[in-house]
Amino acid sequence: MKAQPPGPTHAPWQVLQSREIYAAAPWVRLSLQEVRLPDGRVVRDYHQIALPEYSVVFAETEDGRVLVERQYKHGIGEVTLMLPAGLIEPGEEPCRGAQREMLEETGYTADDWKPLGRFVPNSNYGCGRAHLFHARGARRVAEPNAGDLEEMEILLLTRDELFRAVREGRVHATAVVAAIALATHPVLGAV
Amino acid sequence: MKAQPPGPTHAPWQVLQSREIYAAAPWVRLSLQEVRLPDGRVVRDYHQIALPEYSVVFAETEDGRVLVERQYKHGIGEVTLMLPAGLIEPGEEPCRGAQREMLEETGYTADDWKPLGRFVPNSNYGCGRAHLFHARGARRVAEPNAGDLEEMEILLLTRDELFRAVREGRVHATAVVAAIALATHPVLGAV
Numbered sequence: 231m232k233a234q235p236p237g238p239t240h241a242p243w244q245v246l247q248s249r250e251i252y253a254a255a256p257w258v259r260l261s262l263q264e265v266r267l268p269d270g271r272v273v274r275d276y277h278q279i280a281l282p283e284y285s286v287v288f289a290e291t292e293d294g295r296v297l298v299e300r301q302y303k304h305g306i307g308e309v310t311l312m313l314p315a316g317l318i319e320p321g322e323e324p325c326r327g328a329q330r331e332m333l334e335e336t337g338y339t340a341d342d343w344k345p346l347g348r349f350v351p352n353s354n355y356g357c358g359r360a361h362l363f364h365a366r367g368a369r370r371v372a373e374p375n376a377g378d379l380e381e382m383e384i385l386l387l388t389r390d391e392l393f394r395a396v397r398e399g400r401v402h403a404t405a406v407v408a409a410i411a412l413a414t415h416p417v418l419g420a421v
Numbered sequence: 422m423k424a425q426p427p428g429p430t431h432a433p434w435q436v437l438q439s440r441e442i443y444a445a446a447p448w449v450r451l452s453l454q455e456v457r458l459p460d461g462r463v464v465r466d467y468h469q470i471a472l473p474e475y476s477v478v479f480a481e482t483e484d485g486r487v488l489v490e491r492q493y494k495h496g497i498g499e500v501t502l503m504l505p506a507g508l509i510e511p512g513e514e515p516c517r518g519a520q521r522e523m524l525e526e527t528g529y530t531a532d533d534w535k536p537l538g539r540f541v542p543n544s545n546y547g548c549g550r551a552h553l554f555h556a557r558g559a560r561r562v563a564e565p566n567a568g569d570l571e572e573m574e575i576l577l578l579t580r581d582e583l584f585r586a587v588r589e590g591r592v593h594a595t596a597v598v599a600a601i602a603l604a605t606h607p608v609l610g611a612v
Contacts, residue, residue, distance in 0.1 A: 238492070238572035238573065239572065240491070240492065240493050240572065240574075242498065242499070252442055254466070257468060258470070260449070260451060269572070271570075275445070276495065277445065277448060278496070279449070279548075281546070300429075301429070302432070302433055302434065302459075304434050305545045305547040306544050306547075309431045310544065312544065347587070347592075348590070348593075349593060349594065349595040349598055350496055350593050350595065351543060351594075351595050351596075352472065352496050352542060352548060352549075352594075353501065353503065354494065354496045355496045356496040357470075357543060357548050358543075379458060379462075381431065382429060383429050383431075393609055397609065399538065402540060403542075403544040404541065404542050404551055404596050405595050406544075408595055410609075412598065412602050414608075415605070415606055416607060417584045418584055418587055
């Protein structure tokens, strides 16, 4: 990384005003902000979209199978392969939320948990936070009891079967493909 | 992938009604839908958030440097490492949009383009589509002229420098980390 000539200040934008346009707690809060940029320009209508934070888990069993959920997702509009995932409860640690959701959705638990990072779905508007995890040694300890709106089929895929599904376009959610690629990446996943 | 017992139908949800709550074209459109689930239940207030589609490019020069943009992003709330990215114009092919944005933002062009997939930022609400690309043989042919709100610093990082940035939490956008992990993944990136 070479030294850069003096240039951008990278100062945060200054929020002059924020007006709530719509709120349906805890699902969606849409605001319109008036912001001042570092160069002095003022933008009067910059949107921010607050959505709940959620966790996504790439979980592998002792015999190397990945816990995958096949389900219709309405934001995607078709059947897709997901990983165990769900909203984090207020005050809940993201990893604890991931463990709870995986147990509820699949009946699996695991002892070995590693964070893969915390990411923002939309760099302009926000749209929540995705906390990604890699769990190893997953084992079934209960019946699934997700209570979700979606019908769900639980699959135990090998990494190669899941990689093929990614290449064939059967994995649609950005945070899900990010978790798969990070967890199985020889450098990025080796933290 | 083992055969599954008869279970979920995976039928799409049926949209009974859709009511626009807020629209600021072409940036945001928020709708409230009444949907019928395959089991017959009706949900009266399911949100859908339409945001513009965008492209993200993992671009490498002939000497193996990755084109990275360092900038403050308001949806993240801090300085972050991005890849060339931008909204796709109406009627524009995603790859063409990626090429246009990369040229505008960095002054670089490339001949070798490979799609890494099309992904949905929020599997419940939508929030647009992210089209990810891997470009090779990138070379500078013009001055950058992005016209974006953000000040931007263009870095040419080695893969290892970028991997370190990911591990240190300096890459925040889900689609950006997905593009990095997919493009450099020995199996997923080898399509």
